[in-house]
């Protein structure tokens with residue numbers, strides 16, 4: 001006979017007090033589960049993870065949600081929020097359930113080194129702090145001062161990862177070409193903390209965020225340009241709770257404005273069929289859909305085609321909520337579906353604007369051996385090659 005599980009209202013109250021204020025609003029209709037990308041793939045994780053059921057377990061304080069393939073499977077993509085009739089803050093509920101589990105000492109083995117590196121180095125990539133600025137060599141990027149208009153905050157991934165450093169370099173070249181007043185603080189910064197907060201380590205997020213806020217305020221930062229939509233989310237939506245109030249833009253938003261003002265032009269022709277993958281944290285979470293498309297359409301020769309699942313219906317790459325470090329078997333990765341979406345549209349280039357999306361889509365493209373028909377590019381890389389002879 002199955003073990004009898006007991007309802008624990010204390011556990012339910014603990015989850016609610018950790019931030020799941022809308023947990024009781026859920027009426028168990030299951031619309032969220034239907035929209036969840038885990039329903040688009042098969043396999044062990046897909047079978048284990050059901051967001052409707054997970055919330056029911058939370059409502060009753062029942063055990064059973066703590067497993068890695070359940071509690072830590074959510075990519076925080078926000079797709080489920082689009083259709084919830086009760087406007088349940090599903091991601092906040094997931095985050096709170098994770099908080100209670102992480103506070104009890106349970107963190108999946110794949111995420112322990114990430115938390116360890118954030119504690120020790122201030123970034124999740126085990127990179128020494130002094131190497132954070134290595135990619136800047138030869139680019140003549142000034143340090144941020146009170147006379148500088150924007151702080152350019154580069155995502156940890158693009159500070160340390162060889163592939164991702166190209167994103168940081170191309171953003172810098174575009175800003176320089178358009179004459180933007182910007183500077184960096186690089187070696188003094190910590191990770192923005194967005195992902196570790198979604199993973200459920202609230203104390204570590206607070207430590208990172210407070211350190212950044214102290215630094216930014218001390219240097220007189222008022223406006224921030226981010227290279228990653230995840231940093232955009234943290235600075236816009238998380239930092240104000242801790243007293244960090246800034247005007248924050250993803251670089252695509254600023255470049256879109258510069259295009260309209262005639263300060264950015266593209267002279268190099270690119271006769272290619274291009275499609276855009278909306279990153280969840282740029283699109284659904286921050287509602288930035290137009291600038292990136294306007295920029296792509298401004299490149300001579302580019303034919304922009306939309307993917308079937310686009311804008312607020314975009315399919316997650318699989319890299320949010322800490323999942324960029326998860327091990328998902330080949331054949332069960334959302335990124336593979338996304339590559340197939342682009343190939344079905346006969347696109348030559350799949351463009352996106354997020355370092356996590358690039359990592360996941362590059363991986364999927366290589367795994368599916370589609371590199372001969374489809375190129376994955378970050379928006380800044382494509383724009384850089386269209387605005388400067390020779391590109392990067």
Ligand code: SF4
Pocket residue numbers: 025026027028029030031032033052055083084085086087088090
């Ligand atoms: S869609 Fe909303 S109300 Fe329906 S099960 Fe999901 S969270 Fe609950």
Ligand code: SF4
Pocket residue numbers: 032035036037038051073074075076077078079080081090091
């Ligand atoms: S945020 Fe995304 S992955 Fe998480 S439950 Fe909602 S739809 Fe599924």
